[in-house]
Amino acid sequence: MTTKYELQETDEPNLLDDMFDYSQPPKIQFDGPLVEEIDGKQVSFDPQEALQRDLVVTDTTFRDGQQARPPYTVEQQVKLFDMMAKLGGPNGVIRQTEFFLYTANDRKALDDCRALGHKFPEVTSWIRADKGDFRLVKEAQVKETGLLTPSSDYHIFYKLKKDRRKAFDDYIEVIDAAWEAGIRPRVHLEDVTRADFDGFVMPYVSELKRRSEQVPADMHVKIRLCDTMGFGVSTPGVKLPRSIPKMIHRMTHDIGIPPECLEWHGHNDFHKVHINGATAWLYGCNAVNTTLFGFGERTGNPPLEGALIEYIALHGDLCGINTLMIQEMADYMRSIGVDIAHNYPFVGRDFNTTRAGIHAGGLRSDERIYNIFDTTTLFKRPPRVSITDKSGVDGVALWVNAFLGLEGDERLSKIKVHKVARWVMDQYEVHSRMSAITDEELEEQVKQSMPDQYAARVKKAS
Amino acid sequence: MNREDVKSRVYKVIANVLKIDTGQIEENQSFSADLGAESVQSVELMAGFEEEFEIEMDEDEALGVQDVGGAIDFICKHLD
Numbered sequence: 001m002t003t004k005y006e007l008q009e010t011d012e013p014n015l016l017d018d019m020f021d022y023s024q025p026p027k028i029q030f031d032g033p034l035v036e037e038i039d040g041k042q043v044s045f046d047p048q049e050a051l052q053r054d055l056v057v058t059d060t061t062f063r064d065g066q067q068a069r070p071p072y073t074v075e076q077q078v079k080l081f082d083m084m085a086k087l088g089g090p091n092g093v094i095r096q097t098e099f100f101l102y103t104a105n106d107r108k109a110l111d112d113c114r115a116l117g118h119k120f121p122e123v124t125s126w127i128r129a130d131k132g133d134f135r136l137v138k139e140a141q142v143k144e145t146g147l148l149t150p151s152s153d154y155h156i157f158y159k160l161k162k163d164r165r166k167a168f169d170d171y172i173e174v175i176d177a178a179w180e181a182g183i184r185p186r187v188h189l190e191d192v193t194r195a196d197f198d199g200f201v202m203p204y205v206s207e208l209k210r211r212s213e214q215v216p217a218d219m220h221v222k223i224r225l226c227d228t229m230g231f232g233v234s235t236p237g238v239k240l241p242r243s244i245p246k247m248i249h250r251m252t253h254d255i256g257i258p259p260e261c262l263e264w265h266g267h268n269d270f271h272k273v274h275i276n277g278a279t280a281w282l283y284g285c286n287a288v289n290t291t292l293f294g295f296g297e298r299t300g301n302p303p304l305e306g307a308l309i310e311y312i313a314l315h316g317d318l319c320g321i322n323t324l325m326i327q328e329m330a331d332y333m334r335s336i337g338v339d340i341a342h343n344y345p346f347v348g349r350d351f352n353t354t355r356a357g358i359h360a361g362g363l364r365s366d367e368r369i370y371n372i373f374d375t376t377t378l379f380k381r382p383p384r385v386s387i388t389d390k391s392g393v394d395g396v397a398l399w400v401n402a403f404l405g406l407e408g409d410e411r412l413s414k415i416k417v418h419k420v421a422r423w424v425m426d427q428y429e430v431h432s433r434m435s436a437i438t439d440e441e442l443e444e445q446v447k448q449s450m451p452d453q454y455a456a457r458v459k460k461a462s
Numbered sequence: 463m464n465r466e467d468v469k470s471r472v473y474k475v476i477a478n479v480l481k482i483d484t485g486q487i488e489e490n491q492s493f494s495a496d497l498g499a500e501s502v503q504s505v506e507l508m509a510g511f512e513e514e515f516e517i518e519m520d521e522d523e524a525l526g527v528q529d530v531g532g533a534i535d536f537i538c539k540h541l542d
Contacts, residue, residue, distance in 0.1 A: 393505045413521035418502070418509040425502050 015368075022374050025309050027316040034282060036236045036245040043249060050282045051314060053259050056095035057307045058289045059084065060265070062109065063098045063126045063146075064301055065291035069338075076336055077109040078116070080292065083329050084304075085118035089320030092120035093311060094304070095287065098146055101125050101136040110140055124186065129174045134181050144184040146224065147174060151201050152191035164200050172207060179215055186222040188265070192247070193231040197240045202250065209255050222261045223251060224289065227276065230269030230299065234279035244276055248283040263287035268299035277302040278310050292329060293340060293347065305329075305346055323378040346379070353384040355436070360385045360395035364411075387437040389428035396421040400446060403439075404457045412453070419449035463541055468515075469534050475510035476530065479503055489531035497530075511537060 020026045033044040061084075062077055072080070081097065088094025099113075100106040114123050126146040127133035137145045149171040150156055156167045171187075178185040187208060195201050205223060212220040225247060233242045240246050244264070251257045264280035264287070266273045277288040294303035305326045312318055330340055330347035342349040352375050354360055362369035363383055371383040384402065385395040393414045400420060401411045414421075423445050427433040447454045473484045480497055493499040499507060508524045511517070511533065517540050527533050 392501055414505050415508045415512060415519065415521055415524065418505045421502050422506060 020368075022368050023377065024316070024318065025313045025373050025378075028310075028313045034236070034245070036243075036249070036283075038246055038249055043253075045245070045283050047282055050284070053286055055281050055311065055314075056287050057088070057093055057304060057311065058095055058263060058287045059097035059121060059291065059304055060126075060289055060296070060301065061097065061292045061304070063100055064265075064296040066100070067297045068295050068300065071105070072109075072336075074105055074109045074112060078112045079332065080329065081113040081121075082116055082118070083325055083332065084121060084292070085116070086322050087308070087325035087329065088120055089318075089322055090119075091320040092122075093308065093319055093321055094121045096124050096144075097121040098124045098126045101127060101133075101140055101142075107136075107140060110142075126188075129171055131174055131177045134177055134183065137178075137183050138181055142183070144186055144222070145178065146186045146188050147171075147178065148188050148190055149174075149204075150190040151204065152195040153200075154194060155191050156200075168200070168204055168207075171204070172211070175208065175221065176211070179211075179219060182219075184219050184222070186224055186263070188224040188226050190226045191228040192225050193227045193241050194229060195241050197247075197250065201241070202255065205251065205257065206255050209257060220258075220261055222263060223257055224263040224265050225251075225280070225285070227264070227266045230267040230272060232266060232272065232276045234272065234276050244279050245283045248280060248285050252284040259284050259286040263289055265289040266302050267297065268294065268301070273300065273302050274306045274310070277307060278314075281314070293333065293338075293344070295338070303345075309346065324380060327379050327381060350386060352381060353386045355386045355388050355390050355395070358392070358394070360391055360398045364394055364398050364401075387424055387442060389425065389433075391424070393417065393421040396424055396442075399442060400450075403443065403446060404453050405460060416450075420445045423449075465534065465538055468538050468541070471514050472511065472530065472534050472537065475514050476507065479506045479510050487530060489534065490529065492529045493533075494528070507533075515541065517541070 019029055030047040033046050036043050036045065061080065062072065066072060084094055084097065099110040101110070110123055110125070123142060124144040124146065125137055125140060125142045127137060127148070129147045129149050150160060150167070156162055156164060160167060162170070175185045175187060189195070189201065192201060208221045208223070231242050232244050234244050236245060240250070248262065251262055252259060262285040264277055264285050266276045273294065277290070280288055288302055288307050290304040290307045291301040292304045294300040294306070308321050308326070312321060326346060334340060340348055343351065345351055352371055354363065354370055359370045363371070363385070367383050376382040382402065385391055385398045387395055387399055397412065397414045397417045400417045404412070406412060420442065424437055427437065469489070473487050476482070476487055476497070477484045480499060480503060482497070487497070491497055493504060493507060504525060508519060512519055515537055517537070519540065524536070527536050
């Protein structure tokens, strides 16, 4: 039997303000636990418990991020590191970033970044699981290093040309060497979403846990779960080794790895990279490893800025994050020749630009209708329209008013911008134009058809 | 100005904007469905009326007028 739902008429619109506070990214609200069936039992994960943990973002822009592009110069790394520190804020939401140590430039970048004196992000390193590499870590005086320890048989058998026992023993030997050198090991389980969990991962991590208990707490091994090929899946009910919820539960519950020692490292081969990272937070992993704008090996890693917006949305608070830095970093990346897709969320040229006339009409009425949050305050990026034949007079009016800096009652009506709108339509209908109208062209039309308003704008700007 | 004067000048504006003969226009015709006015032309019609009668019209009210007779009545009311 179905329920009959009655329309609830109201004089005031219900804008769901508690969820969609326009001043911030909309808060993600939970009304129940996350439930996963594991070994035949219903296991609940409480999102509120997750939010009480010290969730953090870690960064690998200078390691995995550099594997996807020509190397950054030392100066570029220092500039990005400095901006990253400001972006993450005093609470260290961006807690750590990792560096290569193999070249003189790698080591100079690390030294110069550290010399800035920022408390966060902390500097860590990344090396192969090779005892000889510890000399580099010790010389760099880094307290924590990542160690690459492949965990799937694809890697153990076909890349390392070893069997499981040999790989296991070699890894343990190197990790012991890290402890002996006074360096905290962060063990990267490469290709863990394609690994034999019971046959290798669980025995290996259990042994690491056992050995951790022999060293001080601040030296306990950290586990980075590396979804090297992007096979991880966040949906409940998925089998291991692809299930992120089950994988994390086995680490925390079955082995006893604490959430603060767990980190998720994803790749975007199946478009799941951001949600997989966010899922890891909720199921018991405190750190999500990211790169700026998602640049990383092949399809990239969880985007740093996306993780920060998710962080704000989960906490309902900026938590000290300086969102304005996201745009500054995007501008800087463009200035050094990095392409960012126009439709890329939060920083792409068109991320909050509409071309549709009906959307432009909505924006004219109330920008909340077609803007995700107050991007003017948080990003200094007010919503815009890009003018084409689909923009309509609404779009033209919105563009003209934004260009002239007119707000509220000062705004010009559609009737007042009709000459510009006619010129735009003629470009397509009469001249068969195929591209969008540029800002420069529109400015010229405003100058010609609305000389008084244009002159006022020029005067105001000067 | 009486209604016939307004009507005559409204027809002139419509003919000019939509590029049709005034003889094709009737009071009961809709701007869009009968006379084929597209989005930009609807706005151009209102701009034409403002210029012809030297009046300022409220955008929402003006664009709410759907047919020729409605426009004549709206302008007459404005001129009163």
